[in-house]
Amino acid sequence: MNQDKYEACPVARSVQLIGDRWALLIIREAFDGVKRFSDFQKNLNVAKNILSDRLAKLVDAQILKNQPASNGSAYLEYVLTAQGYALFPIIVALRQWGEQFLFAEDQPHSILLEKNTGDELALMQPMTKKGKHLLAQETFVKKIN
Amino acid sequence: MNQDKYEACPVARSVQLIGDRWALLIIREAFDGVKRFSDFQKNLNVAKNILSDRLAKLVDAQILKNQPASNGSAYLEYVLTAQGYALFPIIVALRQWGEQFLFAEDQPHSILLEKNTGDELALMQPMTKKGKHLLAQETFVKKIN
């Protein structure tokens, strides 16, 4: 890709940061409450040097922070920053699309529910601030300089 | 990654399909109305063999379809299928996250607006079917077998 070229598209910049094989899965694990190096490693079955590299990059990108463990253990833990936390809609959108199209009827999968009530989530859908749902063709990209 | 391992997580499956350097950018172009090989190539500045490969994979994944051009030209065009079209929330979520965190105040960027009214889009946010906004920690993943 063009690393040197100035990327004015926010999609491109996001993809540059989190659009690789491991980053999004690490982030998914973080949303599931995983905090420790060895737990990421076991769950994702990723080589340790790769995991180490990716975690460092995510810390660098201010998506994760590496802080003293909250439970009193001697080690550090990786937790989402506010900026990383804001990736939640992306994770949910990826999850919902996968649920819809990538599983056969009878295949085991998993769904996201509200913790207290067990309520299902609505399908995420872009809308205006007034609450009107928008199809892709009802939108356009405006450049701001 | 573990190609052979059965992936029960919808996020993982989605990432396997569209979580690479080019796929999401190709899809973004498709949402912007790009249909022709050479236009993808010019806009993305990607090697032709790579583009060829990625387009084929996206057609294979039923995200794009390669059909006779609608404008009467002799060539084929790549357009989003319904399944590809359903990626719109993911693109918007990526865009909004990038807009929020990856641009300095004064940097040129772009935003998505409603075509007819110019209205801004609301920040996408997961919610229940009853319309209640949900934070990540208010959700849990339930396995379905």
Add this chain to the structure above:
DNA sequence: CAGTATCCCTCAAGATACTG
């Protein structure tokens, strides 16, 4: 124009061993 066919090269990725 819309690709395919080669060639080459870099870097991501994995395995393994080692360290504080």
Add this chain to the structure above:
DNA sequence: CAGTATCTTGAGGGATACTG
């Protein structure tokens, strides 16, 4: 436990030439 260091491999990617 939580990494770093080293080595090897292979896939992803780019440049170029060629084809219907």
